[in-house]
Amino acid sequence: MRQTEWKLAPLDEARERFLREVRFSPSVESVPVLKAHDRITAKPVVARRSVPEYPLAAMDGVAVRAEMTVQAAPDNPVQLSLGREAIWIDTGDPLPDFADAIIPVEQIGVVDEQKVQIFNPVPSWKHIRMVGEDVCAGETILPANHRIRPIDLGVMLASGVEEVSVWKPPRVAVIPTGSELVLPGQAPERGQIVESNGTMISGYLREWGAVPDYCGIVPDEPDHLLQSVQSAVKKCDMVVLNAGSSAGSEDFTVSVIRKLGRVVQHGVATRPGKPVILGIVEGKPVVGLPGYPISAYLGLxxxxxxxxxxxxxxxxxxxxEIRVRLGTDVxxxxxxxxFVRVAVGEVRGEMVAYPLAKGAGVASSLSRADGWLRVPTDHNGWKAxxxxxxxxxxxxxxxxxxxLVAGEPDAGLDVLADQLSSRGFTLFPLPMGQEEGWHTLWEGRCHLVLSAGDISETKKVEMKDPSWVRIHGWRRVRGWMMRSVSGPGSISKWLRQGAQLMIHPSGTRSRQWLEAQWADWGINPEDMQYRVAANDRQIGAAIAAGAADIGIGCPAVAREFGLLFVPAWEEDVQFVAPKDWLRSSMGRLLMEELQSPSFRTRLEMMGGYRCGKSGEMIGSF
Amino acid sequence: MRQTEWKLAPLDEARERFLREVRFSPSVESVPVLKAHDRITAKPVVARRSVPEYPLAAMDGVAVRAEMTVQAAPDNPVQLSLGREAIWIDTGDPLPDFADAIIPVEQIGVVDEQKVQIFNPVPSWKHIRMVGEDVCAGETILPANHRIRPIDLGVMLASGVEEVSVWKPPRVAVIPTGSELVLPGQAPERGQIVESNGTMISGYLREWGAVPDYCGIVPDEPDHLLQSVQSAVKKCDMVVLNAGSSAGSEDFTVSVIRKLGRVVQHGVATRPGKPVILGIVEGKPVVGLPGYPISAYLGLxxxxxxxxxxxxxxxxxxxxEIRVRLGTDVxxxxxxxxFVRVAVGEVRGEMVAYPLAKGAGVASSLSRADGWLRVPTDHNGWKAxxxxxxxxxxxxxxxxxxxLVAGEPDAGLDVLADQLSSRGFTLFPLPMGQEEGWHTLWEGRCHLVLSAGDISETKKVEMKDPSWVRIHGWRRVRGWMMRSVSGPGSISKWLRQGAQLMIHPSGTRSRQWLEAQWADWGINPEDMQYRVAANDRQIGAAIAAGAADIGIGCPAVAREFGLLFVPAWEEDVQFVAPKDWLRSSMGRLLMEELQSPSFRTRLEMMGGYRCGKSGEMIGSF
Structure with a gap:
């Protein structure tokens, strides 16, 4: 039984329809103000005391009766006797009964212990904070449906409110489904996955003021799922199911919701996030979120x-929202x-955005993202x-x-990124070929470029602008990574016989070297089957898992994944940057880190790197 | 000993200098990921497992070996036997060992229980999520110094991270000082104030990830304060003192800090917020915040x-930040x-800001504010x-x-505000005279105007634009509020003899009526002493507290404050609004509320109001 067709609804329409059909009747509870931070008021909050409750001094000085000062003048000071006609008073003190004005301390002449002099008349009620100036008893100080902030706590306490009526938070059942899931803390076996969306979902629910009720993992069995939803609906106000919202053979969620209540919508016209289920069971909303982390996040x-x-x-x-320029085509x-995840950087005062990985499964890209680029249904993207x-x-x-560092991918950037992150900066690599990197830098869409190997003479002439400078990065060893010694003798033979090859994007040094190697070996690139990965680490991980046989990489990554490494060549990598950028705080920090013993030691310890000249200026082209 | 002079520093300079002098060395602790929400990473977090760990199906369909499909064509389908050559697979399932591609379910022909048909060749690794596509083992998934969000929890769990190194939060002592303070929950006697800033400060500290340590109230005694600061510095990482940062006779804070350590800065050139103390004791920052809530908030x-x-x-x-138009002069x-607090409204798609009360003591205005308008030192404001x-x-x-409702102040607006707040709307009154209100409406700086009494014939002609309509508000009784029967017989006599009078702003109906009354009584307004308050409630509070003798108001407020009420006149109040605005969702909601039995009943129950025609259209002028 494979249900593969569904009628998608536009996002906004689906949401509106669903919200219209849901009815809540939350109950109210009274909590002490001291525990009300972040709760939501259920009724307007009314002051029980005025603030101030009686007239207060608004200045440090003496409290007087205004009519006693009418004759005062600089050449005719009025003397007032302390204790009877004038009383020293500090800001915030209640006004003595006899007084109706304050004369500030700097306008007072002290005659002796018993007397002060006044040089100017003061109108009555001058420098006095009136009753109710801040809040009047009976006045509404907070509206209903207001999230209580620390400043609101202060206002409530000051105006005599000690208990406040707030909405009881909704209890939301979180039900992760899937026979392949294991709880966090358990080691997954092959075919198993650690349940992580439930923790993410619970975290956001808590942030929004709801009480998540994590129900534990429900295997892909319709009866089991039905029972879980039934009992969740009984004890909770809403239910969130995770995974099982698609149309695969194990996706029973839709039929379970249909059996217990009704499905308002199945599927929205978005990428990612499509397979969402919006249902109502016993009057309570039941939302089925897709299993991919990004889709689950968006649906949430x-x-x-x-x-x-x-x-x-x-x-x-x-x-x-912010307006940005795109760093690459979308x-x-x-x-x-x-919904495209993007990272944002600021280059020469202008914001630039780069799209991150597209797949709905790539949760780490959301964790790294600064925001979303929303592309309307009838639109197919934008140019850089x-x-x-x-x-x-x-x-x-x-x-x-x-x-933002464009250009050559290199594991050394990871070490640099770690070093910079503890100083408050995030290095964001934009892996691309050298030429494309220079172009990106030229157009002001990145801060600097990492380039490797020789630079052609033509290019050197083109770049011969003294406003660009080159800085030593490090020297690196490159070569082949593989699980075991290549079967049929030589690597070239193995590749010809169909070894699964993984390589870097075109334009990168590793790709260029490989293409030259193919030419040497007399291999026609069109005969080769290969897959492309962004960096050494992805290639290493694929080889280690048996999803590829061989690829280009570095000793450090090979060692990390327990692979063999056959050195092939050695080369310098260097940074290219605008000269003036190096004087910026970010530029200075980069130079400092490159030259620091801690960076150099860490990178050299990884193996295959030499950092003797890291951070030295090479000069212009 | 009265120290009244201090050398103020510009805000930014004071902050920079203080931060430069403070050195922290926070310690690191390891917490389970499940408890790490909102904590700050102390080191980069590195993935322990790749995600996926092995190739996974990216679609529902059958897993096949790509090379078995090369001959497939729509007119020459390839048959594969299930179990050996093809296996049904769901999204997220691990790829069987023999397979290297997925064919989606909708491209498959089912022959029988044993066989499926393929109509097109599939390249190898098609529809497969590669090892490490999301995260590679060894890759940095979170940088150091990063606040952990729910999405990050998901990424950590998925990539095998179960414990994370985070900074230990700073412990911050919160010391409220002042002999006049009593703890929340205690009833203040005359001259006492409920300590509320400490709760506000603790709330924000908690929001920012610190651990507040509320030390209880310290009276204004130098020795006591000295001991408190000493013991706070021992057990905490920072100290925040509240009040006692000014230069009054009881402000010992500066000298205590000077005795125990040193004062980096006393006083910043801001309004409000000036009397701040920035000190360092035993290497730990000690901040003295001013006592007024707004100043304390800003200093924090x-x-x-x-x-x-x-x-x-x-x-x-x-x-x-947002750009707004000013609704009135600042x-x-x-x-x-x-630093001027403002409330913001949106009128005809444009944002308008109104300044709120200025005093540093007026905490409720901060609670009501949407934001701050920052006026530079050498600037004296802006025009509406x-x-x-x-x-x-x-x-x-x-x-x-x-x-935004400009015009006549009326306690009925409070009831309307309460009703609207439970429907998600906030009524913001802008008390001003009728003419000024119309002008404000005319210029698009408010949504509607409340006006009372007769409208002059001239005005009617001016307003004779069919795009403006009038709506019945309610009928109200107005009169004198006082504590006891006016002493010397008649009110006019009492006023002549110097009764303390409080009245509404000029241009309001109450003020107009009073001015007419004075003329009738032959009183010259210039002979009268009075103070101005924004609304009935402030007048009532002042009279009740003995800070004024008599004023204009309504029966409801008089009753609330236990005052006598002498009726003087009765009149209709009405709303004026742009005709098209009434069709907006906010306009429709307003009309609905005015006509609702619950609003009418509540307002009439207050006394002095009649709502028979509330919400009825009067028409144009």
Whole structure:
């Protein structure tokens, strides 16, 4: 029984319809103000005391009766006797009964212990904080459906409110489903996966003020799932199911919801995030989120967050948006709304965004992302350099500490990134060929470029602008990574006989070297089968797992994955940067790190790296 | 001993100098990932497992060996036997050993239980999620000094990280000082104040990831204070003192800090927030915040928050800024940076900001504010209508649900505000005279105007634009509020003899009525002494507290404050609004509420109100 067809709805329409059909009747509870931080008011909060409750001194000075000062003048000071006609008073002290004005301390002449002099008349009620100036008893100090902030706690306590009526938070069942899942903390066997979405979902629910109820893993058995949903609906106000929302043979969620209640919508026209289920069981919303982390995250934001907002009657704020230039082309298919993760950097005062990996499974790219680029259904993307709007998922300004390094992929950048991160900066590598890297730098879409090997004479002439400088990175050993000694004798023979090869993107040094090698061996590249990976680490991981046989890499990555390493060549890598950028704080920090013993030692300890000249200026081209 | 002089430093300079002098060496602790939400990483976090760990199906379908499909064509399907050559597989399942590609379910022909048909060749590794596609073992998944979000928890768990090294949070002593303070929950006697800033400060510290240590109230005694600071410095990483940072006779804080360590800066050139103390005792920062809630709040944001950021090595994000038009003039003195609280509304798609009360004591205005308008030292403000930048302290878009009502102050608006708040809208009253209100509406700086009494014929002609409509608000009784029967017989006599009078702003109906009354009584307004308050409630509170004798108000407020009420006149109040605005969602909601039995009943129950025609359309002028 394979249900493969569904009728997708546009995101906004699906959400609106679902929210309209859901009805909540949350209950109210009274909590002490001291425990009310981040709770949501259920009714307007009314002051029980005025603030101030009686007139207070607004200055340090003496409290007087204004009418006693009318004759005062600089050449005719009025003397007042302390204790009867004038009383020393500090800011915030209650006004003595006889007084109706304050004369500030700097306008007072002290005659002796008993007397002060006044040089100017003061109108009554001058420098006095009036009753109710801040809050009047009976006044509404907080509206209903308001998230209580620390400043609100202060206002409530000051105005005599000690208990506050707040909405009881919704209890939300979180049910991870899938026979392949094991709980965090358990070691997964082959075919098993650690359940991690449930923890993510619970975290966001808690952030939004709900109480997550993690129900444990439910295997892919319809009866089991049915029972879990039934009991979750009994004890909770909403239910979130994770995975099982697609149409595969083990995706029973839809039929379970249909059996227990009804399905409002199955599937939205978005990429990623499509296989979402919106249902209602016994009047309670049941949301089936897709299993891929990115899709689960998006579904949670699109459908569960608005449910929580509806429960509390609050909006949690609109997306924080910025305009940025695109660092590379973004190409998508039409027919669904695309949500592209992007990283943002600031180059020469302008914001640049780079799309991150596309797959819905690539959770680490969301963790690294600064925001989303939303591409409308009928749109197929933008060119590099175009201006687009990004919805931020990090605080504004995070991008100021992001260093964009285009060009050659190299494991040394990881070490540099670690060093910089403990100083508050994030290195963001943009793996691409040398020429493309230079172009990117030229157009102001990155801070610097890592380049390796020789630079052609033509290029040197083109780059002969004294505003560009070259800095020694490190010297590196490159070669072949493999699980075991190549079967049929030589590597060239093995490749000809169909060894599974994994290689770097075109334009990179490793690719160039390999293409030259093929030419030497008389291999026609068109005869070769291979797959492309972004960096040594991805190639190493694939070989170690048996998904590829051989690839180019470095000794450090080979060692990390327990692979054999056959050295092939050695070369210098160098950074190219605008001369003036090196004087910026980020530039100075980079130079400092490159020259630091801790960076050099760490990189050399990895094996295959020499850092004797790291951070030395080579000069212009 | 009265120290009244201090050398103020500009805010930014004081902060930079203080932060430069403070040195932290936080320690690191290891916590389970499941408890790491919102903690800050102390080192880069490295993946322990690749994700995926082995090749996985990226689609539902059958797993095959690609080379078995090369001959397939729509008119020449290849048959594969299930179990040996093809295996049904769901998204996320591990790839069987023999297979290297997936054919999606919709491209498969089912022959029988044993066989499927393939109509096109598939390249190897098609529809397969490669090893390490998401995360490679050994890869850095989170940088150091990163605040852990729920999505990061998911990535860590998925990549085999179960414990994470995070910074130990700083312990921050919170010491409220002042002999006049009593703890929350205790009833203050005359001259006492409920300590509320400490709760506010602790709340923000907690939000920023620190651990507040509320030390209890310290009275204004130098020895006592000295001991408290000494013991706080021993057990905590930072100390925040509240109040006692000014130069009054009971402000010992500076001398205590000087005795125990040193004072880096006393006083910053800001309004409010000036009397701040920045000190260092035994290498630990000690911050003395002013006692007024607004000043305490600002000092906390300016100096304590950056300390926490420095401790963790994170920035908590830049201010979220918006450009707005000013609804009224903002006038400030030069010589210090002014921080003006503003409320923001959106009228016809444009953002408008109104300044709130100025005093540093008026905490409720901060609780109501949407953000800050920062006026540079050498600047003295802006005119209504000018564009300015506001730093938001609420989520973006909060203003969308704010209803700006200019014009006549009336306690009925409070009831309306309460009703609207439970429907997610905030009514923001802008008390001003009727003419000024119309002008404000005309210029698009408010949504509607409340007006009372007769409208002059001239005005009617001016307003005779069919795009404006009038709606019945309610009928109200107005009159005199006082504590006891006026002494010397009649009110006019009492006023002539110097009764303390409190009245509404000029241009309001109450003020107009009073001025007419004075004319009737033959009183010259210039002979009268009075103070101005924004609304009935402030007048009532002042009279009840004995700070005024008599004023204009309504029966409801008089009753609330236990005052006598002498009715003087009765009148209709009405709303004026742009006709098309009434069709907006906010307009429809307003009309609905005015006509609702619950609003009418609540307002009439207050006494002095009649709502028979509330929400009825009167028509144009």
């Amino acid at each position: 934001q699109w459908f569960v967050r608005p449910l929580i907002e509806k429960w509390f009657g609050v909006k949690m704020g609109e997306a924080n 190409v998508v298919k039409t027919g669904a709304e695309d 350099g175009e201006s687009v709007t990004v919805e931020l998922i990090r605080p504004r300004g995070s991008w100021k500490s992001r260093l | 944001q300016w100096f304590v928050r950056p300390l926490i950021e420095k401790w963790f090595g994170v920035k908590m994000g830049e201010a979220n 006038v400030v003195k030069t010589g210090a940076e002014d 209508g000018e564009s300015v930048t506001v730093e938001l302290i609420r989520p973006r878009g909060s203003w969308k649900s704010r209803l």
